Amino acid sequence: MTPRQILIAYQTLVLKELTRCFRIWPQTLLPPAITMLLYFLVFGKLVGSQIHPVQGFTYIQYIVPGLIMMSVITNSYIHSSSSFFSMKFQRSIEEILISPTPNAIILLGFVTGAVVRSIIVGIIVLCIALFFTHLTVEHFWLTIFYRINHIDIFRHTRFN
DSSP, X not given: OOHHHHHHHHHHHHHHHHHHHHHTHHHHTHHHHHHHHHHIIIIIIIIGGGSOOXXXXXXXXXXXXXXXXXXXXXXXXXXXXXXHHHHHHHTOHHHHHTSSOOHXXXXXXXXXXXXXXXXXXXXXXXXXXXXXXXXXXXXHHHHHHHHHHHHHHHHTOOOO
């Protein structure tokens, strides 16, 4: 395959994954939002009201970054694996595997779709968190660095 054909295959896989995500948004974007809302209510308000602030930070300010990352990481894993399993059950994975597209491009397309979905979920959870507390990002570039490293772990995974 030429580099242009590989790019087209990659773009097609990413677009297919994002279309799938937005087509069934009540199943892909709503459950993480509801789950985090419950976490914020139970742990942030009920448990957090019993814990005194430490060095000026409330308990909910302490747990929000972890809950956002938990949501992002969980959804990125779930999305990529559910895509593969649904294609396996529908027997459409065979069409992709017999194409001349390199395995690394297939994997990268699915991973990119999962990463974009997880970023969207992270933004949704962040918006929900802002209803319960105020947040400030102290080390923005360090946060971006860790997010890119998380993406790198996916990128270096290979089919055998």
